[in-house]
Amino acid sequence: MTHVITRACCNDAACVAVCPVNCIHPTPDEPGYSTAEILYIDPKACIDCGACVEVCPVDAITPDTKLVASQRRFLDLNARFFDDHSYPRPGFVEPVRVVGRAPTGEPLRLAVAGSGPAAMYTVEAALEATRGHAEIHVFERLPVPWGLVRFGVAPDHQDTKQISRGFERILAAPQVTVHLNVEVGKHISHPELLAHHHAVVYATGAPGDRALDIPGEELDGCASATDFVAWYNGVPGAADRTFDLSGPRAIVIGNGNVALDVARILVSDPGVLAKTDIADHALAALRRSGIQEVVVLGRRGPEQAAYTTPELLALADTPGVDVVVDPADLGAGSVSDGTRSPKVAVAAQFATNRVRGARRRIVLRYLASPLQVLGADRVTGLRIGRNELITDADGRQVAHPTGATEDLSCGLVLRAVGYRGRGLPGVPFNDEAGTFRHLSGRVLDDGRPARGVYTAGWVKRGPSGVIGTNRWCAAETVAALVEDLASGRLPAPSAGAAELAALLAERRPEAIGRAGWLRLDAHERAIGHAAGRPRVKVVDTDRMVAIGLSGE
Ligand code: NAP
Numbered sequence: 001m002t003h004v005i006t007r008a009c010c011n012d013a014a015c016v017a018v019c020p021v022n023c024i025h026p027t028p029d030e031p032g033y034s035t036a037e038i039l040y041i042d043p044k045a046c047i048d049c050g051a052c053v054e055v056c057p058v059d060a061i062t063p064d065t066k067l068v069a070s071q072r073r074f075l076d077l078n079a080r081f082f083d084d085h086s087y088p089r090p091g092f093v094e095p096v097r098v099v100g101r102a103p104t105g106e107p108l109r110l111a112v113a114g115s116g117p118a119a120m121y122t123v124e125a126a127l128e129a130t131r132g133h134a135e136i137h138v139f140e141r142l143p144v145p146w147g148l149v150r151f152g153v154a155p156d157h158q159d160t161k162q163i164s165r166g167f168e169r170i171l172a173a174p175q176v177t178v179h180l181n182v183e184v185g186k187h188i189s190h191p192e193l194l195a196h197h198h199a200v201v202y203a204t205g206a207p208g209d210r211a212l213d214i215p216g217e218e219l220d221g222c223a224s225a226t227d228f229v230a231w232y233n234g235v236p237g238a239a240d241r242t243f244d245l246s247g248p249r250a251i252v253i254g255n256g257n258v259a260l261d262v263a264r265i266l267v268s269d270p271g272v273l274a275k276t277d278i279a280d281h282a283l284a285a286l287r288r289s290g291i292q293e294v295v296v297l298g299r300r301g302p303e304q305a306a307y308t309t310p311e312l313l314a315l316a317d318t319p320g321v322d323v324v325v326d327p328a329d330l331g332a333g334s335v336s337d338g339t340r341s342p343k344v345a346v347a348a349q350f351a352t353n354r355v356r357g358a359r360r361r362i363v364l365r366y367l368a369s370p371l372q373v374l375g376a377d378r379v380t381g382l383r384i385g386r387n388e389l390i391t392d393a394d395g396r397q398v399a400h401p402t403g404a405t406e407d408l409s410c411g412l413v414l415r416a417v418g419y420r421g422r423g424l425p426g427v428p429f430n431d432e433a434g435t436f437r438h439l440s441g442r443v444l445d446d447g448r449p450a451r452g453v454y455t456a457g458w459v460k461r462g463p464s465g466v467i468g469t470n471r472w473c474a475a476e477t478v479a480a481l482v483e484d485l486a487s488g489r490l491p492a493p494s495a496g497a498a499e500l501a502a503l504l505a506e507r508r509p510e511a512i513g514r515a516g517w518l519r520l521d522a523h524e525r526a527i528g529h530a531a532g533r534p535r536v537k538v539v540d541t542d543r544m545v546a547i548g549l550s551g552e
Contacts, residue, residue, distance in 0.1 A: 001048045001063055001064055001065060002041060002043035002046040002048065002063075002064050002075075002078075003041050003046055003048065003050070003052060003053065003061050003062065003063055003064070004041060004043075004061070004062055004063075004064050004067060004071070004074050004075050004078050005024075005038055005039055005040060005041055005060055005061055005074065005078055006038075006060050006061070006062060006067075006071050006074045006310070007038070007060070007071075007074070007310035007311070007313070007314055008058045008059065008060040008157070008159040008160050009038035009039055009058070009060040009310070009466075009468075010057060010058045010060070010160065010163055010466055010467040010468040011033075011036060011038065011039055011465070011466045011467070011468035011469050012057060012121075012163075012467065012468025012469075012470075012471040013027060013028050013033075013039065013468060013471065013472070014055040014056065014057060014468075014471075015039065015051075015052035015055055015056055015061065016028070016039070017055075018051040018052060018054070018055050019051060019052055021045055021046070021047050022045070022087065023041055023042040023045035023046045023047075024039050024040070024041050024042075024052060025039065025040060025042065025081070025082075025085060025087050026039070026085070028472040030087070032085075033472070034464075034465060034469060034472075035465075037308035037309055037310060038060075038077075038308070038310055038466075040077070040078045040081035040082065041061070041078050042078075042079075042081075042082045042087070043064075043075075043078060043079050043082075044082070048063070050063075057162060057163045057165065057166045058159050058160055058162050058163050059159055059162060060159070070317050073313060074310070077309065077310075077342065080342070098129055098478070098479040098482050098483060099128075099129055099130075099131060099482070100129060100130070100482040100483065100485055100486030101130060101133055101485070101486060102198070102485050102486070102488070102490070102492070103486070103487075103488045104492065106492060107130070107133045107134050107135050107175075108126065108130045108133065108134040108135070108136075108198055108199075108482075108485055109134075109135050109137075109196070109197040109198050109199075109493050109496075109497075110126050110134060110135070110136045110137070110197055110198065110199055110200070110201065110481075111136075111137050111139065111193045111196070111197040111199070111200040111201070112126075112136060112137070112138045112139070112200070112201045112203060113139050113184045113193075113200065113201070113202045113203060113204050114138075114139075114140065114147060114202070114203035114204045114205060114457070115138050115139075115140035115145035115146060115147055115178065115180070116146060116147020116148050116149065116203065116205055116457065116470075117146075117147065117148065117149060117163070117167075117457065117467045117468075117470040117471075118203035118205070118456040118457020118458065118459075118460075118470040118473060118474055119138060119140075119147070119201075119203035119456070119457070120146075120166075120167040120170050120171070121456070121470050121471040121473075121474035121475070122201050122203055122456045122474040122477060122478060123136050123138060123170050123171075123173075123176055124170045124471075124474075125471075125474050125475045125477075125478035125479075126478050126481070126482075127170075127173055127175060127176075129478050129479070129481075129482040130482065132173075132175060134175050135175055135177075135497060136173075136175055136176045136177070137176075137177050137178075137179060137196075137197070137500065138171070138176065138177070138178040138179065139179050139182050139183075139184050139188065139193075140178065140179070140180045140181070140182065141181070141182065141183035141184070141186075142180065142181065142235075142236060143180050143181040143236065143512050143520070143541060143544040143545055143548055144180060144517060144520065144544065145167070145171065145178065145180060145517060146164050146167055147205055148205065148467075149161055149163060149164050149167070149467065150164070150233070151229070151230065151233045151234070151235050152229060152233065153233075153467075154229075154233075154261040154264065154265060155232065155233065155265070155273060155276035155277050155278035156264065156265070156268060156272065156273065156276055158276060158277070158534055160467070161277075161534075163467055163468075171514055172514070177513070177514075178513060178514050178517065179504060179508075179511050179512075179513070180511065180512040180513070180516065180517060180548070181508065181510050181511050181512050181544075181545060181548070182504065182508050182511045184202075184204075184424060185424035185425055185426075187504075187507050187508040187511075188503065188504065188507065188508075189425070189426065190424065190425065190426040190427050190453075191426060192503065194452050194453075194493070195493060195494050195495050196493050196494075196495045196496070196497075196499065196500045196503075197452070197493050198452060198485060198490040198491075198492070198493060199452040199453070199454060199481050199484075199485070199490055200452060200453060200454070201441075201454040201455065201456055201477060201478075201481070202424075202427065202436065202443070202453070202454070202455045202456075202459055202460075203455070203456045203457045203459065203460075203470075203474070204421065204422070204424075204457075204459050205419075205421065205457060205458045205459060206419035206420055206421040206422075206434060206458040206459060206462070206463040207226075207419070207421075207422060208226070208419065208420035208421070208422055208434065209224040209225070209226035209227070209415070209417075209418070209419055209420065210415075210417050210418045210419070210420055211224075211415070212253065212370055212415050212417060214370055214371060214372055214373065215372045215373065216372050216373030216374060216375060216379075217373055217415075219373050219375050219377070219378055219379050220244075220377065220378040220379065221244050221375065221378045221379030221411060221412055221413065222373045222379050222412075222413040222414075222415070223241075223243065223412075223413075223414055223415075224414070224415055224416075225252065225254070225258050225259065225261075225262045225414045225415060225416035226419060227241060228243060228262055228414050229258065229261065229262065231243065231279070231281075231282055232265055232278055232279055232282035232286075233278070233279060233537075234277075234278075234279030234281075234282075234537035234538075234539040235539075236539060236540065236541040236544060237541065238539075239279065239281050239539045239540070242285075243285070243412060244378075244379075244411055244412055245266075245285060245286065245288070245289035245290065245291050245411075245412065246289075246290045246411060247290060247291065247410060247411020247412065248290060248291065248292045248293060248411075249291070249292070249293045249294070249295065249408070249409065249410040249411065250266055250291050250293075250294045250295075250410055250411065250412040250413070250414065251294070251295045251296075251297060251382050251408060251410045251412070251413050251414070252266075252294060252295070252296045252297065252414045252415075252416055253297050253370050253382075253413065253414070253415045253416060253417060254296075254297070254298075254306075254415060254416035254417045254418070255296065255297075255298030255299070255300070255304075255305040255306050255307060255366075256305075256306040256307055256416060256417075256418070257306070257307045257308060257311050258416040259296050259307065259416035260296070260307050260311050260312065260314075260315060261311075262414055262416055263294040263296050263315075263362050264314075264315060264318055264321075264362070265278075265286070266286075266289070266291055266294045267291065267292075267293075267294055267318065267320075267321050267360040267361070267362060268286075268318055268319075268321070269319055269320050270283060270286050270287040270289075272319060273286060274533070275532060275533055276533065276534065277524075277528065277533060277534045277535045277536070277537055279537055279539055280536065280537075280539075281539070291360070291411075291412070292359065292360050292361070293360065293361050293362075293363060294360075294361075294362050294363070295363045295365055295408065295410070296362060296363070296364050296365065297365050297368050297369075297370065297382075297384065298364070298365065298366045298367070298368070299367070299368065299369040299387060299399045300366070300367065300387070300389060300397060300398070300399050301329075301330075301344075301366050301367055301389055301397070302325075302329070302330065302341075302343055302344050302347035302364075302366055303341045303343060303344050303397075304389075304397055305343055305366075307343075308466075309342045309343050309346060312343060312346050312347070313346055315362060316350070318362075320358050320359050320360060321358055321360050321361060321362060322353075322355050322356050322357070322358040322360075322361040322362070323350045323353070323361070323362050323364065324350065324355060324361055324362070324363045324364070325347050325348075325350040325351040325363075325364045326351065326363075326365070327351040327352070329347075329351075329364075329365060329366040329367060330344070330347060330348055330351055330366075347364065347366075350364065365384075367386060367387040367388065367389070367399065368384045368385070368386060368387065368406075369384060369385045369387055369399060369401065370382055370383075370384055370413075370415075371383045371384060371385045371405060373413055374407060379410065379411060379412065379413050380409060380410075380411075381407050381408055381409040381410055382407070382408050382410060382413055383405055383406070383407050384405065384406050384407075384408060385401045385402075385403075385404070385405050386401070386402045386403075386404040386405070386406070387399040387400060387401055387402060388400050388402050418463055419434075419458065419463040420434030420463075421434040421435050421436075421458060421459035421462075421463075422434070422459075423436075427443065427450075427453060428443065428444065428445040428446070428450060433462065434459075434462070435455075435458075435459055435460060435461065435462050436455040436459060436460060438454075438455050438460055439480075440476055440477070440479070440480045441454050441455055441456060441460060441473075441476050441477025441478075441479075441480045441481070442454055442480050442481075442484075443455050449484075451489070451490070452490055454477050454480065454481050455477065456470065456473055456474040456477040457470050457473060457474070460473060460477070461473060510545050510549070512544075512545065512548035512549065515551065516547075516548030516549055516551075517548065519547060519548060519550060519551055520538065520544060520547045520548050521535075523538070523547050524536055524537055524538060
């Protein structure tokens with residue numbers, strides 16, 4: 001018997017650290033880890049001890065005997081990975097951890113901006129690296145924690161959201177204080193954070209979106225997937241957005257996992273979504289939706305698509321939805337070595353599948369770029385240009401226009417072409433890249449490390465990887481920080497916890513602490529429980545604050 005890693009894998013590699021035979025790969029210190037779609041268990045090496053199952057934060061690991069029908073293909077996916085990769089065994093992989101203290105012996109006083117995965121892994125790593133000799137303050141601009149786990153992960157991926165159980169444990173550590181509803185740069189400045197802490201780690205994610213820069217993009221009916229995701233996931237302030245779902249066709253531009261998430265949500269059975277934590281306003285709108293077809297547009301071929309194979313496979317599990325690929329899109333010029341690419345194999349499978357005549361469908365189109373959003377005062381269609389693949393000077397397969405165009409009618413265009421990080425006053429930022437310039441997590445100012453300023457997650461390395469990738473990203477940052485602390489490069493802060501508390505009480509009386517979050521969490525879960533849902537999200541900021549502060 002072997003264990004199998006399935007779709008929900010978060011890549012945090014907690015399983016790697018406990019595997020006694022080194023059968024889970026790639027490990028964080030192996031090439032390919034940062035770009036791995038999921039981790040894989042070598043069926044020839046697995047001794048079926050189940051240690052990995054115990055520590056997996058998202059319940060993604062299953063014995064092969066317990067795989068349900070839709071998971072059985074992961075048996076093959078795990079095994080096939082090892083056709084092309086070999087690793088020494090047996091062995092034991094221990095993540096490299098740095099342990100250190102300030103030369104003066106005082107506890108590390110650390111501010112972390114953000115409360116998503118990168119922030120929580122930073123807190124975890126800082127607690128480990130100081131053996132708990134730390135006082136950590138987490139600042140989050142929204143009234144609730146967990147960043148993209150709450151507001152990015154699609155509502156039909158509840159298994160992935162389970163990772164927040166681990167974050168709850170991190171936040172519950174006595175050394176950690178959370179300040180929700182407090183925005184760094186607005187309610188407390190960067191110099192003030194530094195005055196109260198040895199160091200600050202910015203793990204503020206990538207809340208902005210990238211534009212297409214094509215004519216018509218400003219038309220009503222054309223929006224970013226970022227806004228659409230914020231809307232259906234109940235980001236405070238996003239509930240009032242409206243999206244016209246009345247037309248029969250929507251087009252999603254981009255070939256990443258966000259494009260697949262958005263396409264899936266647009267065609268999912270509202271009855272299925274009603275069992276999730278999707279925001280109520282979005283559920284009501286989706287119940288009235290007239291959309292029957294979502295076209296997902298990739299500018300390159302199926303082999304170059306940015307989405308991951310497990311997410312592509314999962315599209316086919318969407319009840320009542322056909323997934324359609326035109327066989328012509330898989331033809332010459334779109335793939336270089338199609339037989340070896342699992343993504344091409346899955347797309348080819350979709351192309352040969354018999355269309356079941358489902359009520360709704362997702363059409364995956366490749367080698368097509370958006371040229372112009374069509375319409376006079378609102379979207380009526382999209383002009384697309386056909387591409388071919390050419391190899392550029394760096395050996396990369398890039399899209400090259402053939403000159404052929406086509407107009408596709410639609411009522412909604414969503415661009416899902418990537419996110420961008422944002423800077424904040426007083427901290428050097430690379431606006432072009434949407435990330436901090438950094439060296440191993442040390443933020444650089446004119447090429448030199450800025451004293452006490454660090455970064456982790458998407459705002460450090462750009463919007464890439466899955467949730468667990470941030471664990472190793474944060475570990476690198478904390479290793480640099482603790483090294484600086486131990487070598488005396490981080491002078492003791494001039495003010496302490498009491499001064500910080502007084503400052504926040506004056507500046508932000510609406511700040512919510514952990515007790516307030518637990519109250520809001522319990523409230524949402526209780527309402528959800530009554531309706532057979534994991535939770536019903538409160539989406540109004542004033543109401544969130546009122547519930548959060550109700551017991552104070
Ligand atoms: P992404 O993975 O970077 O994908 C962006 C896509 O947009 C690419 O296909 C890119 O094509 C395309 N694109 C960029 N500019 C374009 C243009 N001008 N015209 C047409 N297409 C264009 O970004 P994402 O989907 O926003 O995802 C961000 C990160 O979150 C990823 O790491 C993703 O895996 C992760 N995520 C994971 C999950 C999950 O695990 N379930 C869910 C959601 C998000 P090119 O490749 O040709 O540039």
